Amino acid sequence: MSNYDSAKVAKIHHHLHSHLPSEPALRVKALESLLVEKGLVNSQTIDAWVEAYSEEIGPKRGARVVAKAWTDPAFKARLMDDGTAAIDELDFVGNATAHLKAVENTGSVHNLVVCTLCSCYPFALLGVAPNWYKTAAYRSRAVRDPRGVLQEFGVNIADDIEVRVWDNTAELRYLVVPQRPAGTEGLDEEALTGLVTRNAMIGTDRKFSATATGTS
């Protein structure tokens, strides 16, 4: 059984620092080999999970939720009221999405999501988090210099727009609902899904193109 002793774990980390190979690929391989030998993981199953999160579970799900919110006012109302119940209608509830909150961008508000303490992310809805989301640079600066961070993504926020930063300190996960781009009035839900970028749903994209392909 586990104990919950910080000092003991600090010692374990110290030993691992000395005894594990330096190369990340070799460290992960060492872990996989031991767990396979002990019957705790299966390598084919690992393959299946890689494929699941490469092909099926990813930002396209979130994009579809946003596109549906743009085209179906009743769905949007349900999404804003109870994000988890709304995405459950599309069977998108799963890992880290049982407490989903949708936050909406408007002409006067821009939302940005971060996890300063680890890298919490709504996996079942947006897939594996991008690297930048997990970096010290993003985690340290998104709360303190959100406008500067957004500029690095090519997003300039006018002074009269309020920036709201959502730090994922609990098990709630946040989905930014971006504004529907101008000139998309004739597009249906499927076409709109193709426009929504992953970054727009985290808040590091704001005014994306009405024609470019969004997330894949």
Add this chain to the structure above:
Amino acid sequence: MDGPHDLGGKEGFGPVVTDEADTPFHHDWEGRMWGISRSGAGAPGVTIDWWRHVRELIDPVDYLTRPYFDSWAQTELATYINAGVITLDEVRSGHSATQKDREARVQSVAEAIAQDASQGTDFSRIIDAAPALKVGDHVRTLEFTQQHHTRLPGYARGKPGLIHAHHGAHIFPDESAKGHEMGQHLYSVVFDAKNLWPEAGDKRDRVYLDLWESYLEPL
């Protein structure tokens, strides 16, 4: 704990590298680590909060310099070692010293997707205590916190905020990280950026955190 993980507001990390390939995994080993984490049995007694705490306890130099999924590998290994499932000798030799007494599940992609759908873990709990705070209340966060795991970041300690929403009671991470499950009222608390950062000036920007009742005192 006041560890290297508590990054909010720290300076000196430079620009965010925004151009990266739009793929979930950038190296095979990242995918392997993801699959291990999602499909593995996990060490006995591990809660999500203990797992986070074990990651926080990685040597600060390693925490800040090694790749993200590499820290997952070290965390996963440390939890198994701590629980006595894997020994340091086995890590050194690279082989299990015991015969396996079980077979891991073989899952197809469809089964993995179905399992993911069942892993929308509900962290809310029904508790007897009524919420001590309500939407619109002015609060101040604790100035200090404990040495073990907590989810009150350093940058938001001792700061005035406003209750923006009440989420009901959720599992309290500071206790969950010690293996005790208890519910406590959880609130979304909004802070004016100018109360957190000296350079925020007159901007109307705000920072929202989800904080448990015991992190807060009424103002």
